[in-house]
Amino acid sequence: MRIFTVDSFTDRPFRGNPAAVCLLDDTVPDEWMQAVAAEMRHSETAFVLGQAEGPCSLRWFTPAVEVALCGHATLATAHVLYSLGESGRLEFDTKSGVLATEQADGGLIAMDFPAKQAAPCPPPDGLVEALGVTPVWTGRSEFDLLVEVGSADEVRAAEPDMARLAEVEARGVIVTASGEGTSADYVSRFFGPRVGVPEDPVTGSAHCVLAPHWSARLGRDALVGEQVSRRGGTVRTTLRGERVELAGHAVTIWSGELEV
CATH class of the missing domain: 3.10.310.10 (Diaminopimelate Epimerase; Chain A, domain 1)
Known part of the structure; x- marks a missing residue:
């Protein structure tokens, strides 16, 4: 094969x-x-x-x-x-x-994917301490937790405690911020130690959550997301109702x- x-x-x-x-x-x-x-x-x-x-x-x-x-x-x-x-x-x-x-x-x-809305929720016990960031908004989608912070620099600087983060009940944790000051509309990182992926370099399924979140924030359906992991990558998103195009x-x- x-x-x-x-x-x-x-x-x-x-x-x-x-x-x-x-x-x-x-x-x-x-x-x-x-x-x-x-x-x-x-x-x-x-x-x-x-x-x-x-x-x-x-x-x-x-x-x-x-x-x-x-x-x-x-x-x-x-x-x-x-x-x-x-x-x-x-x-x-x-x-x-x-x-x-x-x-x-x-x-x-x-790619035609399902949009995954994140509903607002309080940070689960241990999440903030494990991430070491200060959330301005937190939510939960079908699979993941979404944590918005104040700036792209905070997203880049995050150094989670992976052992503690693996205790939080979610497939993964998305940390995101506005792309102000960058070439992107928003930036993000994805951490999934609970499923054997400490940090995923670029996560398409996370953008199923990020697209509706940032489209609502910015008032536009077509956006450019930058995942600012060490390897880095670009995901172009277009929200279409309950679906999202990832390109x-x-x-x-x-x-x-x-x-x-």
Whole structure:
């Protein structure tokens, strides 16, 4: 079976968020996919089955658990399939419903994802201490906690205590601020030690939460988000009611064949 490493949400190698993409020949046990993901050690490994007609089956695994939604590994999967000759609209059957992608001129890939609203809530016990930041707003979406702070510099400077953050009940924690003073509309970072990902370089699914949050704040549907991790990456978001378009580039780093 062929396997690839792709850097997502970047047009330069060794930036953005690396994901593994495994093209399955047939159905395989969940335990096997989890073992491959642990071996690959990327924040997510995507497993795709069926590329001819109809939606492909697509699943995502961190090194520790399966997740229900992953943007950068979906982008990586679409990039691989387009590079192998697929064209037009691709559909993927996932645990978050059918997700679709389309490739524009210049290699930009747009993905149709569900928007995930974050409802205001008090910070859970231990969250502020674990993050070491001062929230101006906190909320909870279906999967994650959203923590807005006062400036982009505060987002960059955050140094969470990962052991304490793993005790907070959420898939991950998104820290965000206005992009004032930067080239982006908003900036963010994503921490997921509870699911085996201390810091994710660029998180597509987090932008399903960030897009409606910042579109409401800024009064515009089309925004540019910058994830200011060490590797960094750019996610273009367009809010469309209960859906959000996430768009970005991707670069294949290597490909090979599994021998097990």
